[in-house]
Amino acid sequence: MRCNKMFLSFIFLLSLLPTLSTHPRHRSTPDLALGHLDRLLAEDLLSWALRYYDELIDPCAELPCRNDGTCVQTDIGYNCLCTEFYGGKNCEKLIHSCSEHTCQYGDCVLSRISPYYKCRCDYPYYGSTCRSAIVACDGNPCKNGGVCLKRLDNTFRCKCSMNYRGEFCEIGPHDCYKQDGLMYRGHISQTELGFTCLPWDSYLLIQEGIHAFVPGISAYGIGEHNFCRNPDGAEKPWCYFQADNGKLAWDLCDVKSCPRRPPTKSPVQKVPDAVPTVVLKSTENKNVSFSTCGVRDHLLARGRIIGGTRTQPGKHPWLASVQLKIPVPPYPAGHLCGGSLIAECWVLTAAHCVNSLLQVNKWKVLLGRTDLAKNESSEQSFDVDGIFVHENYLEGVSSFHNDIALLKLKKVNGKCAEETRYVKTACLPKQEFKSGKPCMIAGWGETEKGATSQLLEATVQLISEANCSQSKSYGKNIDRSMLCAGVAQGGLDSCQGDSGGPLICERSHVHYIAGVVSWGEGCGVKDKPGVYAHTFRFVQWIQNIMKTK
Known part of the structure; x- marks a missing residue:
């Protein structure tokens, strides 16, 4: 009954739209101005009606469920189906019981089974809270032929065989990464700053974008361990760690790049079936049309939340860097303004960025960039074929009015932008968004x-x-x-x-x-x-x- 009433209310609002062009006209009002007023009123009412529909008829439209919860519409509103670690009306409450003191000598990690956490103890400790210890070196924890040396205080040190290193001699001589490390599956767990990596299933990471419980994350080598990985297109493998002040942070890992081998004529060996299939940046599917807008790659969209406001490749795939090819005083060559890719050959930007310099040969546009100081394999670069500034653009004393412009990209080999994980289009709005959003x-x-x-x-x-x-x-x-x-x-x-x-x-x-x-x-x-x-x-x-x- 509630939905029927709301639907009828929505239909009533839409029924008002045609009447806007049939109201009595005052003879002193110019038809052109009144027609413009009709159009503005119609736009406002339609936008308001669509917002009304979203908020009352479709309560899930504003994504009320947090932390990957699923919204289900009901007769009286909505319910949130929460993932295993969250509860509350909007999945806003963590339900695990970890704290920094839960596991005395170990890490508190999450589990999909109630009570949804457990202790992973540091050697030689064991037990439900990691407070008991065996005699160090019993059973020799050192790998790859390493020898365990016991100290008087029941601590230990592994003496590793030649070319092996690490706390347990777990890091071999060929532990290195290729390209950007997307396929790195080594055992290094230390950052460039010298911090030990947190386990990917640590309770400290559950509100981060990337952790061991993200669906499909195992294909990127992430699981119940603390080894460095690169699931999101960083420059090399990285990990989270707990800084000296107790805060969560992330850093690139102390892992070296594999030496490049000279090309040989030997046939390429088949990759074992056990290696997970992951699309590398260099083998991305090209020539894909922009069939949808405003949808990011699922994993890249999650990003890393901590560590300041620095973002990661692919999180804003529609973002463009509008650049000057040469210095134009007072501006140097390089990045000047931002923009948004809205179609294969079109970038939306501000009129005040380009209005004083309409020569297309002075401009270029970069897509797929994250760091302007580095050349990135995800980059796509284009010259500009046309600049279109809104005809009512006006520069006030301290403001810009109708500050909108379009840049048409010049095709390269008959094509403009190509859709990849790092280059996508954003959508033009179909309605206004409510204040406070x-x-x-x-x-x-x-x-x-x-x-x-x-x-x-x-x-x-x-x-x-x-x-x-x-x-x-x-x-x-x-x-x-x-x-x-x-x-x-x-x-x-x-x-x-x-x-x-x-x-x-x-x-x-x-x-x-x-x-x-x-x-x-x-x-x-x-x-x-x-x-x-x-x-x-x-x-x-x-x-x-x-x-x-």
Whole structure:
């Protein structure tokens, strides 16, 4: 009954749309202006009606279930089906009982079986809480011919055979990684900083994006161990560790790259069936059309949450770096603005980035980049074939109006962007998002320490036009072409992104460009959020340009 009533209410809202063009017209109102008003009212009502549908008829649309919980619609709302380690209405509560004191001499790791945790003891300790110990060197824990040397305090040291090393002589002479280490299956468990890696099933990692319980993660060599791995396209194998201050962190591992062998004429040996099948970056499926937008690679999308705002390859696959080929004073050559890939040959950016320099031969666009200071195998580079600035773009004293532009990429060998794990398109919004919704910005923008070559990210909340246009914020500088987002207390805004870069909002696991980074006062100043071009208001213009140009 509840759903039927809500559906009828939604139909009633939609029924109002045709009446907007049939209201009595005052003779003194120009038809053109009134038609424009009709169109604005229709857009606003349709967007509001769609939001009403999402929030009341489809309560799962806003993804209320956290921590990989599954939302199921019911007659009175929704239920969350939580994964084994979470409970609560929205799967927000951890239900394991680990703490730093649970296992005295060992690691508290998670288990899929109740009570959902257990102790993995350091040698020579054992027992449910790792408080008992056997005599060190009984049974010789040293591998590969190593000899166990017992000390008086019941500690031990392994004397390893030639070319072996590690606490238990577990690291062999050929323990190295190839390419970026995606297929590394060695036994090194120490970071470049000298920290010991945490187990991938440690309770400390359960709220991270990558851990032993992510579906399908075993194909990347991650399991009930603490060996270094590279599941997400970093430059080499890495791991999590617990820093001296007790906080969780990650670092690249102290593992060397395998020496390159000279090419031989011997036939390539068949890879054993036991090796998991993983698509390497160098063998990605090319020439795939962008059949869907706004959907990231499942594993790359998870990313690493800790360790600052540095992001990882593939987490923002639609992000573009809009660059100058040559210096144009006062700007040096290189990265100038951000952008978003929205179609094979089209990048959305801000008008103020390109309006003063419309010569296409001065620009290039890089896709698939994470670190601007390094050449990355995931990169795709294009010259610009066309620049299209919104006809109503206006630069105010301290603001930009209708700050939107499109760049058409020049084809290379008859093609523009190719879809890979690291290059995908974002979606244009079908409706507006409600204020208060958390969304994400990313880019190579300014921070409190200056600009960076590393791709950064931050989460901000959408702010209503009424709040953003208050006198303590931006007052009358705000108009319908703009959208505001930030954090009320300051600290995060579009300075963590780039001019022209996207404000991405997620709905039903699909990512939409809610805004384009435009302007603001200062960086992270209280009551001065970032201001964005309101993408939803420009969808028709964007589609017309792509269709006709």
